[in-house]
Amino acid sequence: MYRNLTEKEIATLVVYGCTADDWKNVKVSEGFKPDFVSNVHFSGHVTLGVFERVYELPGGIKRHSGINDCCLHNCSIGDNVFIDKIHNYMANYTIGHDTYIENVNMLLVDAPSMFGNGIRVPVMNEGGGREIPIFDYLSAPLAYILTLYRHRPELIHHLQVLIDEYAAKQRSEMGSIGAHVQIVNCGTIRNVRVGDYATLRGASILENGSINSNVQAPVEVGSGVKCNDFILCSGVSVTDSTLISRCFIGQGCVLGKHYSALDSLFFSNCQGMHGEATAIFAGPYTVSHHKSSLLIAGMFSFLNAGSGSNQSNHMYKLGPIHQGIAERGAKTTSNSYLLWPAKIGAFTLVMGRHTKHSDTSDLPFSYLIENATESYLVPAVNLRSVGTIRDAQKWPKRDARKDSCKLDPINFNLLSPYTIQKMIKGRAILKELQLISGETTEEYTYQNCRIKRSSLTKGIELYSIAIHKFLGNSLISRLGDRHYTSIEEVRDCLKPDTLPGLGEWIDLSGLIAPKAEVEKLMNDIEKGGVTLSDVQLRMEEMHAQYYNYEWTWAADQLEKHWGKTMDEVTYEDIISMIELWKESVVTLDRLIYDDAKKEFNLNSRIGFGVDGDEERKHLDFESVRGSFESNPFVVEVLNHIERKTKLGNDTIARLR
Numbered sequence: 001m002y003r004n005l006t007e008k009e010i011a012t013l014v015v016y017g018c019t020a021d022d023w024k025n026v027k028v029s030e031g032f033k034p035d036f037v038s039n040v041h042f043s044g045h046v047t048l049g050v051f052e053r054v055y056e057l058p059g060g061i062k063r064h065s066g067i068n069d070c071c072l073h074n075c076s077i078g079d080n081v082f083i084d085k086i087h088n089y090m091a092n093y094t095i096g097h098d099t100y101i102e103n104v105n106m107l108l109v110d111a112p113s114m115f116g117n118g119i120r121v122p123v124m125n126e127g128g129g130r131e132i133p134i135f136d137y138l139s140a141p142l143a144y145i146l147t148l149y150r151h152r153p154e155l156i157h158h159l160q161v162l163i164d165e166y167a168a169k170q171r172s173e174m175g176s177i178g179a180h181v182q183i184v185n186c187g188t189i190r191n192v193r194v195g196d197y198a199t200l201r202g203a204s205i206l207e208n209g210s211i212n213s214n215v216q217a218p219v220e221v222g223s224g225v226k227c228n229d230f231i232l233c234s235g236v237s238v239t240d241s242t243l244i245s246r247c248f249i250g251q252g253c254v255l256g257k258h259y260s261a262l263d264s265l266f267f268s269n270c271q272g273m274h275g276e277a278t279a280i281f282a283g284p285y286t287v288s289h290h291k292s293s294l295l296i297a298g299m300f301s302f303l304n305a306g307s308g309s310n311q312s313n314h315m316y317k318l319g320p321i322h323q324g325i326a327e328r329g330a331k332t333t334s335n336s337y338l339l340w341p342a343k344i345g346a347f348t349l350v351m352g353r354h355t356k357h358s359d360t361s362d363l364p365f366s367y368l369i370e371n372a373t374e375s376y377l378v379p380a381v382n383l384r385s386v387g388t389i390r391d392a393q394k395w396p397k398r399d400a401r402k403d404s405c406k407l408d409p410i411n412f413n414l415l416s417p418y419t420i421q422k423m424i425k426g427r428a429i430l431k432e433l434q435l436i437s438g439e440t441t442e443e444y445t446y447q448n449c450r451i452k453r454s455s456l457t458k459g460i461e462l463y464s465i466a467i468h469k470f471l472g473n474s475l476i477s478r479l480g481d482r483h484y485t486s487i488e489e490v491r492d493c494l495k496p497d498t499l500p501g502l503g504e505w506i507d508l509s510g511l512i513a514p515k516a517e518v519e520k521l522m523n524d525i526e527k528g529g530v531t532l533s534d535v536q537l538r539m540e541e542m543h544a545q546y547y548n549y550e551w552t553w554a555a556d557q558l559e560k561h562w563g564k565t566m567d568e569v570t571y572e573d574i575i576s577m578i579e580l581w582k583e584s585v586v587t588l589d590r591l592i593y594d595d596a597k598k599e600f601n602l603n604s605r606i607g608f609g610v611d612g613d614e615e616r617k618h619l620d621f622e623s624v625r626g627s628f629e630s631n632p633f634v635v636e637v638l639n640h641i642e643r644k645t646k647l648g649n650d651t652i653a654r655l656r
Contacts (some may be wrong), residue, residue, distance in 0.1 A: 002027035002047050009034045024394050029079070036066025044074035044091075053080035053102060063100075078179065096179030096196065106188045109175040113191040116209040116231045118167030121246050122263050123147055124297055126313065127321035132265060133163040134231050134248040136170075136212055139530065140267040140283055140301075140408045141508035141539050143248075145522065147281055147299070154526045162532050169577040178213065186225075195219065195234075203227075204241075215492055217251065233376045234403040243273075250284075251407055252400035267301075267509065268408040275305075279313075283328070283509035284410050297340055298324040301509050302395065308335040315339075326350075328362060328507055329391065329414075344368065346419055347382050347508075358450035363426040363459070364419055365466075368449070377449040379430060379459030380423070382575055384591035386599070388414070390633065407536075409543035411512040415470040417505040417553040418512045424557075427463040430456050448518070465584045471561065472581020474554035475574070477547075478653055483654055487571060490655070494555060494566050498545070501552025513542040514549050577654050584649040590642045596634050600627075 005013070011021050012034040020026055020042040027047045036051045049284075051065040063082055070086035078097035083090070087105035095101070100148070120131040124147060132138075132146050144160055177183070178196035186203045194200070198213035202223030209230035213219035219232050222239030229246045232238065236249050238258040249255065250267035260276040268284040275293035280286075283301025290307035297313035297320065309332040314320040324340035329347035337353040344350060345360040352370020360366055360377055365388070367378040382388050392414040396399075397412075432442045434456060446449045475494075484490045504515040521538050524530050542549075559565055562573045609620035629635075 002029060004028075005034075011170055013037060013040075018442075019507075031156045036064050037068070038066075039069045040067050041071040042073075043071070046072050046074070047076045049077055049079035049081065049097065051080060053082075053431065054096065055082055074174070092174050094174055094176045096177060096181065098179055099177055099181040101181075102185070103181045104183055104186045104189065106190070107177075107183075108189075109173060109191050111139045111173050111191070112173050113175070113208060114167045114170045115172075115175070115193040116229060117170045117209075118164055119229045119231075119246060121248065121265060123265055123279055123281050124592065125321060126263070126297060127319055128404060132248075133167070134265070135163050135166050136210060136231060137166075137234075137407060138163075138231075138238040138250075138265075138535065139536060139539065140250070142535060143265055143267070143281065144283075144508040147517075149522065152522065152526070155522050158525050158528065158530075159535075162530075162535075166532060176626055180215070181213075216404060222256070233407065234405075235401055251403055254400070267404075269395075269398060284408055285398075297322065298326060299509075300326045300330065301507075302329045302391070303623060304331045304391070306332050306334040306336060309333075310336070311338045311340055313340045325361075327364070328510075329388070331387075336452060344598070346422065347380055347414070349385075358449050359447045360420055360449065360501075361430055363429055363446075364422045365462075366459075371450075376455075377446065377451050378455045379426060379451065380462035380466070381458070383462050384588065384595055386596040386633065387593050389592055391603070408510050409540055410510040411543065411546060413512070415466060415473070415515075416512050417501075417550055418507050420467055420470045420557075423463040423467055423503060427460055427467070430460050430463075465588055468577075468580050468584040469588060470559055471554055472584065472648075474551060474578055475558065476581065476647060478551055479574075479651055479655075480557075481650075481654070487569075490571075490574065491566055491569060496548075496552040496555050498548045498552055500545070501549035502556055505553065508539075510547065511539055511543055513539075514553070517542055517549070547613060573656055574655060578648050578652055582645055585644045585648075586641055589637050590645075593637050594639065595633065596631070600631075 005023055005026055005028060018037060018040045025045045026042050029049045031050045032048060053065040057063060063079045065082045068084045070083055073089060073091040075090055076094040078095055080098050081095050082100045085103045086107065090107045091111040093107060095404065101582045103225035117135045119134050120393050121134055122128050122131050124130050130147050130150065132143055146156060151157055175191065175192045175193055175412040179478045180197045181194055183200045186200055187205050189206045189506050191208045192206045193210045195213035196209055197215050197218040198211050198257065199218060200221045203225045205226045207228040209227055211219050211232045217235035219234065220237045224241030225238050227244040230244050232249045232495060233251040235252045237254045238244065241258050242255045243260045245262045248265045250270065252269045253266050257273040259272040259274060263270060263279045264277045264282060266282040270282045270285065270289045271289065273289045274291035275288045277295045279297045280295045281299040285302045286300045287303065288295055288305040292308045294310050295305060296311050298311055301604050303326055311324060313322040314323065316446050321342040324338060324342045326344040327346040328342045329351045333351045336350045338350065339355040339357065342357050343359040343361045344367055346364040348360060348364065348366045348368055349367045354368060354370060354375045356375050360368060363377060363379045365380050365382040367381050368375045369378065381651050396412050426574045437444055444451055444456055478494060500517050501514050505512060506515045506518060508518065555566065562569060564573065609616040
């Protein structure tokens with residue numbers, strides 16, 4: 001409850017240099033003391049809490065909570081707040097308790113604001129047509145649907161209405177700064193909502209946005225940062241003069257070192273440093289760390305962009321209207337270039353310049369290499385790359401999201417129905433090319449790419465190994481460590497628990513799910529009566545049900561492999577599949593082991609022990625890099641072979 005100031009309190013405030021348009025409009029909490037309020041002008045309606053806390057700053061400086069040297073207009077100040085040196089004024093803000101604000105130019109709400117909610121971001125196509133309305137709880141799968149399902153106008157309309165309704169509820173003439181916030185040495189903060197425990201130090205300009213910080217996942221905004229029309233989710237760090245305009249920055253993202261982002265969406269755990277992004281859909285774990293790298297007009301996820309990576313969406317005809325997609329796990333090497341439109345398959349490595357508008361989406365885990373202006377595709381070769389496995393292991397470990405409410409459901413699996421269905425299709429494509437053009441053909445042509453005969457043959461082999469590995473993984477996981485007494489008991493175990501899972505699977509920027517289930521959700525949205533919370537819950541349910549859905553799909557593929565239904569399968573069928581799985585796992589691990597060995601060959605030792613003989617070079621190399629045999633990754637590969645071989649043998653023994 002607030003009360004009026006007493007005559008004595010007003011007199012004290014006046015002595016301390018305070019003025020007011022009308023002292024009757026200044027209300028205070030019980031226990032308020034005017035001792036720590038000086039040189040403040042009050043206008044409009046102002047409420048003040050108590051000032052009892054002493055802040056201890058780095059270096060040992062102490063500051064008592066209170067308000068000094070500022071002009072407050074229509075503000076509500078919580079308990080134990082420290083405000084000092086607001087050079088212009090603070091207007092229309094509610095300040096939470098234990099918040100520290102010092103040396104700020106201006107902090108105001110100057111008109112009814114939705115604080116960044118409802119802003120249209122023209123993602124992927126700079127010419128327009130894919131504008132995404134951002135809001136506080138935008139998830140990557142929802143944005144994926146909004147971006148790519150424009151051929152379903154009713155669906156898009158319903159979702160946009162739901163988001164606009166949410167944004168309208170955020171409209172207010174009052175801004176808010178949460179509890180335990182620090183705002184120090186900042187410029188102008190206009191129409192910005194700041195959550196609890198945020199730290200804003202040296203930000204230059206923040207306009208029309210939300211900083212959704214909380215105690216679990218505080219947000220950091222650093223020196224020189226300029227943001228307008230933005231939303232920063234929990235756990236975000238934006239520092240070092242980074243420029244953000246019309247962007248959504250998802251949970252756990254890090255943008256710094258003069259990064260520039262315009263008209264873009266960044267979802268969980270993205271990192272942007274030095275370079276720039278324009279009109280991109282950056283799904284989870286999109287990473288760009290180099291000054292000369294540009295990401296433009298594309299959709300990415302789990303991407304690692306090399307230095308000088310570049311794309312072009314402008315062919316100097318009808319303007320910058322082209323777009324491209326790099327499916328999950330794609331990598332671009334230094335100085336790589338892609339001329340949109342193009343579509344890069346999952347876990348594909350792009351090297352060199354490519355201007356032929358290739359579509360390699362049905363041939364994942366490949367290399368796309370430039371050779372004398374031609375694009376050469378090496379199918380499946382990335383399956384045996386140590387880098388691919390290392391990436392798959394590091395992503396879960398680098399999940400920076402601390403918030404208990406995670407917006408993006410992320411599936412980290414390297415092998416899934418989504419990638420395996422592509423391998424099955426890719427293997428069929430390669431066999432068809434071989435059949436049509438002949439096995440002796442030196443080079444094959446596919447989707448504006450060239451494939452060498454040796455690459456095609458090896459691709460078929462590697463896809464087969466990966467397919468068998470995945471199906472064996474699913475089979476052994478399903479069987480578990482139970483002891484079975486009859487084949488009927490085994491058959492009952494192998495029957496799927498759910499109907500969903502059959503047919504095509506899709507990757508909604510991190511969420512891997514059966515297309516049929518996503519279609520059901522979209523149909524329900526079109527019918528109406530579905531809220532944004534319902535959409536989020538349905539997507540989280542798909543994510544939670546992944547392994548049930550996966551088994552339904554895998555069981556169907558196993559039936560095709562065996563040429564039998566689950567009611568007809570025999571011990572011999574199951575054991576032969578497990579033996580094939582063991583062989584596939586060991587073969588693939590051996591290839592990865594050999595690839596890792598290249599990191600320790602003589603060429604890798606160039607530059608070590610520069611002033612010594614070969615022995616010193618060897619010793620210098622080992623002191624820095626360690627030995628091949630003791631490398632943690634190499635040891636894990638060997639252990640993996642041993643563990644999986646034992647698992648397969650134990651499963652076969654239990655069945656027998």
